[in-house]
Amino acid sequence: MQENNRTASLVKTMKEQITADLAEAKTPEQVEQIRIKYLGKKGLVTNFAKNTDFAKLPPDEKKNFGQQLNDLKNFAAEKIQESADNAAKLDSAQNKHRRQIDLTVPLTAAFQRSGSAHPIAHVQSELETIFEGMGFCVLDSPECETEYGNFESVNIPADHPARDMQDTFWLQNEMVLRTHTSANQVRALKRFGAPFRGIFPGRCFRYESIDPSHENTFFQCEGLMVDKGISVANLIGVMKTLLGEIFKRDVLVRLRPGFFPFVEPGFELDLNCLFCGGKGCPACGDGWMELIPCGLVHPNVLRNADIDPNEYSGFAFGVGLTRLAMMKFGIRDIRYFNSGDVRVLEQFQPLV
């Protein structure tokens, strides 16, 4: 009687173990492993009798043991088969799903639309090629800046009126969405030292009234060259190369004095509007598109980057990349860029 109880308890434990193992098995291969573990030649159920004291049992208890063993074998076989069927069904459903993605099927018309580079990305890529040809490096820079980076590092202290011209979005952690790519000047100079030649294209943000030539989110491309003996002549030479390469034809520009706290002297380089030929239109206003403010790097900026202004000088410029894309592609209203209207993008050819 005692033996019968012991066998019943062993059978119960084994059944629980089988159930627990099967609950973990998800694939047909995993279920097969469990089948081998219990019902294989050396399986725990197959050899259940061997692993117990069956041989020593009195004849009447042997009968009971045999019944319990059969019950266990049936239980194991049924449960394992059930799990194998389920795993096979799941596997075939997944395979069917996988088979639905057939990369060799010819594209239908709906999928044949090829993408194209965004006009701003296109112009940015052109600028990078032009400047790399002149030995400039291309740097990435953060869109989210410290107040020091965006303003103080480029000689705009807290009480300076120039801050009003670049009203911006402040974050809760007292960082700002940068108003200009000039914010990266001192960081780049500190990292690489002088001499230095680099451009840093990127997105800028300002709290602006939106109109055909002003957006709250737009792109600039900063350029910075610092070396011994750099003058306005170097600046003008580089500007001429830039415009010649971008427009591939003669364009009319004007250089006029401009004030920026981080350059001295400072200039505004305006492009005679390619839409109206200088007569004045909604895109430009008075016939001239403000495109590339520039100047010689202010000594304070060099000092902020630990560079001696008595030894080194430099020029800097900030191309309005979005406006350049407008002029290059004949887009008369800056608001198209952020409108999310795919028809705007579809008009431009892919880069490759």
Ligand code: FA5
């Ligand atoms: C600046 O941002 C200076 N950091 C540029 C600079 C760099 C000057 C280095 C001297 C030396 P400004 O605010 O003018 O300058 O902007 C530069 C260009 O960005 C403008 O000429 C214009 O093309 C473009 N820009 C400015 N604000 C907007 C706007 N709201 N939407 C579209 N383009 C803009």
